[in-house]
Structures are given as structure tokens and as C-alpha cells.
Amino acid sequence: MTARTPFRRLAVAPIALTGVVLAGCVANTPAGGSAGGGIAVTSSSTDCAVGAASAPSGPVTFTVTNSGDQVTEFYLLADDGLRIVGEIENIGPGISRDLVVQAQPGDYFTVCKPGMVGDGIGKTVFTVTGDTVQLPGTLQEQVDAAAANYVAYVKDQVAQLVVGTQDLATAYAAGDVATAQALYPRVRANYERIEPVASSFSDIDPALDAREADVAQGEAWTGWHRIEKDLFPPAAADNGGVTYVALTAAERSSYADRLVADTQALADAVNDPSYTLSIDAISNGAIALLEEVASGKITGEEEIWSHTDLWDFQANLEGARVAYEGVRDIAAGKDPALVATLDQRFAELEATLSRYGNLQSGFASYTDLTPAQVKELADGVNSLSEPLSRLTATLVS
Helix, strand or coil, rough: CCCCCCCEEECCCCCCCCCCCCCCCCCCCCCEECCCEEEEEECCCCCCEECCEECEEEEEEEEEECCCCEEEEEEEEEECCCCCCEEEEECCCCEEEEEEEEEEEEEEEEECCHCCCCEEEEEEEEEECCCCCCCCCCCHHCCCCCCCCHHHHHHHHCCCCCCCCHHHHHHHCCCCCHHHHHHHHHHHHHHHHHHHHHHHCCCCCHHHHHHHHCCCCCCCCCCCHHHHHHHCCCCCCCCCCCCCCCHHHHHHHHHHHHHHHHHHHHHHEEEEEEEECCHHHHHHHHHHHHHHHHHCCCCCCCEEEEEEEHHHHHHHHHHHHHHHEEEEEECCCCCHHHHHHHHHHHHHHHHHHHEEEECCCCCCCHHHHHHHHHHHHHHHHHHHHHHCCCCHHHCCC
16 A cells, blocks of 8 residues: 555535536536536446546536446546545436536546446546545534445445455355455455444444354354355364364355345445434544454454454554544644644554555454454554544534
């Protein structure tokens, strides 16, 4: 993972309707703009063509036209490619809709999602130039926008998780161990980024993510870690002195089907029209993700069979960063010193972890770390956790 560029943020206007214009603003008219002054975006089944690669800071309108045969979505992502800073959903074939954002200077990504599944297509850098602009709206409106954007991020991660889990389940049930092993830590990243959200559904999270040591006697053990143990079978010495017996084809199929079903239950829960999150829940989620790293990933106890703990560490850290950045501007207005500290500590921990790999090319096995390296990572987690623990109190004060 490379060093991050300075933070870039957008405040999303709570408007995403055809023909809407922000009152009192001057329309952006860069090359490729639509006739109405916005930036034309064409979403097809194979591409996401954006009519301009940049715009000046301030109100920016993307006019998204669906030229394909599936319902599509359009996203504007932060420079990490994860945090959703603007989105417009349910654009039917032949329909055009506008996304209006208040853009701060920096680099972003545009992406379309035909069929509204997977991680999208046509991901392209989009740059905003000029000076910083003031966040629009009242504090409550900013809070509401932060909550809406984070819920959109959660839905996006779960949507990607649904697709990836099906791929993993298919390979695993078919006995394609090599493919399933390669998919296991990559697909789990989508889950680990929003783990506190999953944990809030008390009937779903244990079914998906219970470790063997956490399963009470007599209860069924299902989910990721049951499959992990079968994909990365332990030696007898690491299995209580008992030789591990591989699951049968029928058992693999049963566990794979259950994983898919429970993942879909999570998707149904976060896509319920009544589902929302308060700003304190978002910041507490960031705090909880660092606690997850401290209690399981940094100790090697989470992925005890595959030793892919650093993958989870990275995903937890990314999820915490997304939650924090979503409320950062609000916190900055109340405690700029805390925000400066958090910016620095996030960057330092990310730089330390990047020495061991990344989610694209893979991470070192946890078993390859020396005690000194584990301590260095733990010290970085502790250094970030302390100021992060003060974020919620700052936001709600």
C-alpha cells in the first residue's frame, strides 16, 4: 500500500433527481459537460464514460444516462476508492438522473455499477481543482449527509460480499481448493471493513464469523471459519492432538450454501428501507474496528488456520478510516487538534502495515512475523486507538 495523498472530501447535497439544479450556484461547464451545464456520464453494460476528467471546486452536477439494458448506479468515491462520497441508484435503461455534489479540491474516482452488483466497471480518476469551499447546510444536515453516505458504503461493501461469497462457495463446493484458498482472504475483506455493522445483527454475525473456540458445546459451527479450517487443514498438533478429517463433498456443499444464505440475510438487513445509522454509531464503529485488530488480528487468533490475519487487519483499518473520514469535517469544527492527531496516526499505521503487503498482491503470513514486528504493529494500533476513542464524544458534544 502506498502512502496516501492528503485527505479529500465531498459534502453530498441531499438531491439526486432528474433536472435538479442547486439554487444560487454557478454551473460547471468543463469539456464534456452536458447541455444543462453538468458533466455527462454514460453508463452502458461495458463502460462508464465520464465526459470530463476534472471540475472546479464547488457544486458539481453529474448527469448520468443509462444506455444499457440493466438498472445501473453511479458512484463518486474518495481517493481510497472505498468511501462513497456521492451516489445515485436505480437509474433505469434509457433514463437520465443528476447527482449534485459540493466538491472539495482533490482526487476521486468515478464508477458505474450496471445490474447494481459487484464492484462496478469503468473506474476512473476524477480531479477537483481550485480552493476549499465551505460545507453546505446546517450541522444537522451535515450529520444527515454523513450518515447517508456511510450507509451507502455499507450497502456497497455487502453487495460486493454477496458476489464474492458466491464465487468462493462455488469453488469450495466443487473441491477447487486452490481457487477457494485464494478467494478466502480477498472476499473476507468486504466483511471485515464493515464488521461492526454485521455484529449488530446478533443472529447473523455468529453464523457467519464465529471462531471454533467461541462456539458453545452442542451448537452448530458454520460460516467463514468452518470453511477456513477445511481449506487450510491443521496438523494434529494444532488440532488438540486429533488428526483433522476433511469434510465430504456433501458437507462442503452444505456449508457453502449456508454461507451464501447467511450473507444474503446480511444484505437483506442492510438494504431494509428502515435501516440507518446515527453519527455516534459510525464513529463507534471506527473505534470497534481498531478494537477488533487489537483483540484478534494482531494476536493471530482470528485466522488461526489460514494465518491471513494481516488481510483482516488491513480491511479493518480501511473500514475504520472510511468511518472516520465520513465524519472528519464535522469533528474538525469541534476539535481540530484531535483531527490532526488522527490524520497522522492513521497514516503512520498504514505505512507500517504496508511493509508486509497489500490486499491486491497479498500479505505475509502472520506466522512469518517476528515478535518485534508484531509489537511494532501493536504499538501502532494502540497509538491510533487512544485518540480515536475520543472521536464519538467530540462529535456528540
